[in-house]
Amino acid sequence: MSRPRTYRPGMRGWWQRHPAYRRYLLREGTSLFLGGYALWLVAGLLCLAAGEAAYGQWRALQGTPWLFGLHLAALMAACYHAVTWLRLLPLTVPVIRLGGRRPSDRALIRGSWGVSVALSAALWLYLGGGWP
Amino acid sequence: MAGERTITLEVQRFHPEADEAPYLQPYTIPFSEGTSVLEGLQHIKDRLDGSLTFRWSCRMAVCGSCGCMIDGEPALACRAFLRDYAPGPVRVAPLDHLPIRRDLVVDQSDFLAKLERARTYLIPADERTPADGAYRQTPEEMADYYDYAQCINCLLCYAACPQYGWDQAFTGPAVLALVQRYDLDSRDAGKDARRAVVNADTGVWGCTLVGYCSEVCPKGVDPARAINQRKPASVADYLLGWLRPSGGEGTP
Amino acid sequence: MRRSHEPLLWLLFGAGGLLAAWLGPALILFTGILVPIAAERGVTLLGYEAARGLLQGPAGLAAVAVVTLLLFHAAHRIHHTLHDLGLPAGRRTRLGCYGAAVAGGALAAAAVLAL
Numbered sequence: 001m002s003r004p005r006t007y008r009p010g011m012r013g014w015w016q017r018h019p020a021y022r023r024y025l026l027r028e029g030t031s032l033f034l035g036g037y038a039l040w041l042v043a044g045l046l047c048l049a050a051g052e053a054a055y056g057q058w059r060a061l062q063g064t065p066w067l068f069g070l071h072l073a074a075l076m077a078a079c080y081h082a083v084t085w086l087r088l089l090p091l092t093v094p095v096i097r098l099g100g101r102r103p104s105d106r107a108l109i110r111g112s113w114g115v116s117v118a119l120s121a122a123l124w125l126y127l128g129g130g131w132p
Numbered sequence: 133m134a135g136e137r138t139i140t141l142e143v144q145r146f147h148p149e150a151d152e153a154p155y156l157q158p159y160t161i162p163f164s165e166g167t168s169v170l171e172g173l174q175h176i177k178d179r180l181d182g183s184l185t186f187r188w189s190c191r192m193a194v195c196g197s198c199g200c201m202i203d204g205e206p207a208l209a210c211r212a213f214l215r216d217y218a219p220g221p222v223r224v225a226p227l228d229h230l231p232i233r234r235d236l237v238v239d240q241s242d243f244l245a246k247l248e249r250a251r252t253y254l255i256p257a258d259e260r261t262p263a264d265g266a267y268r269q270t271p272e273e274m275a276d277y278y279d280y281a282q283c284i285n286c287l288l289c290y291a292a293c294p295q296y297g298w299d300q301a302f303t304g305p306a307v308l309a310l311v312q313r314y315d316l317d318s319r320d321a322g323k324d325a326r327r328a329v330v331n332a333d334t335g336v337w338g339c340t341l342v343g344y345c346s347e348v349c350p351k352g353v354d355p356a357r358a359i360n361q362r363k364p365a366s367v368a369d370y371l372l373g374w375l376r377p378s379g380g381e382g383t384p
Numbered sequence: 385m386r387r388s389h390e391p392l393l394w395l396l397f398g399a400g401g402l403l404a405a406w407l408g409p410a411l412i413l414f415t416g417i418l419v420p421i422a423a424e425r426g427v428t429l430l431g432y433e434a435a436r437g438l439l440q441g442p443a444g445l446a447a448v449a450v451v452t453l454l455l456f457h458a459a460h461r462i463h464h465t466l467h468d469l470g471l472p473a474g475r476r477t478r479l480g481c482y483g484a485a486v487a488g489g490a491l492a493a494a495a496v497l498a499l
Binding site: 085 | 408454
Binding site: 008014017018021028090092093094097102 | 146148153154204205228231232233234239272275276292294297298316340341342343344347354356357360361362363364365
């Protein structure tokens with residue numbers, strides 16, 4: 001028996017088909033800013049190793065409107081990344097039992113935000129020179 | 133009838149023997165508070181155009197036959213009501229990402245082959261007869277897989293998965309959720325038999341957690357969770373594979 | 385069925401993503417926003433000597449790890465998004481994305497070791 005002809009519409013412009021797809025691409029797109037920021041940090045480390053003058057130039061560039069704007073955009077991207085990442089975190093937790101019970105999504109999300117606050121505070125203290 | 137409300141359904145048509153590509157055909161039909169999209173389609177077939185083809189059976193979100201795209205969202209036609217789309221028009225198309233056979237009917241053979249290959253049925257550790265008595269399982273053990281066992285194979289999640297749209301080799305949401313359903317069942321001992329399907333590029337690693345599959349599931353299965361909660365175990369299989377020659381590959 | 389090598393990349397991607405979620409906003413806010421604003425008002429945060437001091441010992445290694453994992457996170461997502469957008473994503477883009485992450489991490493390590 002020959003199979004009847006079928007029609008397959010293809011994937012052209014698939015993100016236009018539903019807002020969920022556009023939210024997904026926005027989430028993935030935050031990585032452009034996070035990656036760019038990480039590369040900028042690498043440049044900063046290289047300048048720091050190269051000496052005071054190079055590091056001073058890197059710092060001066062950091063204050064230009066363009067790079068300041070990019071950092072603001074990266075900050076927004078990082079916040080969107082954090083919200084989406086920690087919201088999806090419970091989906092990647094295997095079936096485990098803590099004290100005979102499976103931890104709820106709510107508990108996992110709250111716990112991970114708690115870790116975020118603690119780590120961020122520690123980082124700021126360290127970078128600000130207040131700790132240890 | 134005076135005062136009767138009407139709505140226009142734009143139904144996607146495709147007859148392979150006559151049409152080069154699908155096209156939309158409008159039908160205006162009467163509806164009331166309780167008219168489902170499926171009943172609207174049945175009205176068209178019975179009164180307006182007998183050539184319209186679509187699948188249906190139970191009319192109560194159990195059989196999983198009547199899935200289609202309603203205004204761009206994968207939904208069961210029996211569970212969607214025309215009142216929610218008034219004044220219309222409402223667009224009814226076959227499920228996305230699947231080959232269209234005729235009008236609203238899609239080709240399910242790829243899904244059925246995957247279901248079979250993944251061995252989504254109980255594989256007990258040893259042969260049992262009724263004389264051995266019933267399996268015993270605690271409510272907690274049952275809760276581990278119960279949500280995933282609600283799948284009705286309606287394929288809405290495949291229509292919500294761009295990764296499946298891109299690559300039909302991807303095992304896809306429902307089959308991987310059913311794999312997890314049996315792997316998590318305390319009565320099952322078939323995890324090794326399903327490992328190769330899970331750990332492949334086309335298994336859990338084909339998923340990028342778009343998450344729309346779980347939003348459209350009419351039975352609350354949450355395939356996105358089933359797939360992604362399995363990734364850490366698949367990583368462990370991979371790392372152990374460096375130590376073991378068989379590499380957690382399982383039987384093919 | 386071919387076993388996937390994705391687990392290794394996913395592990396690095398996941399570690400980077402988690403770090404970015406936990407630390408990303410605070411890190412960017414400090415280095416990219418607060419430092420220039422403070423400089424504008426004549427206050428030096430993360431000055432030359434201070435920055436070198438902060439990156440001594442284990443803290444320097446931690447900085448290299450954070451930067452490298454952030455790069456891997458971005459590389460992984462960018463590679464997959466190229467595929468999702470229907471752009472040719474294959475061996476070459478994979479090499480480009482993950483190679484850039486490895487190179488960036490190596491440069492960061494070399495810089496910190498040279499401090």
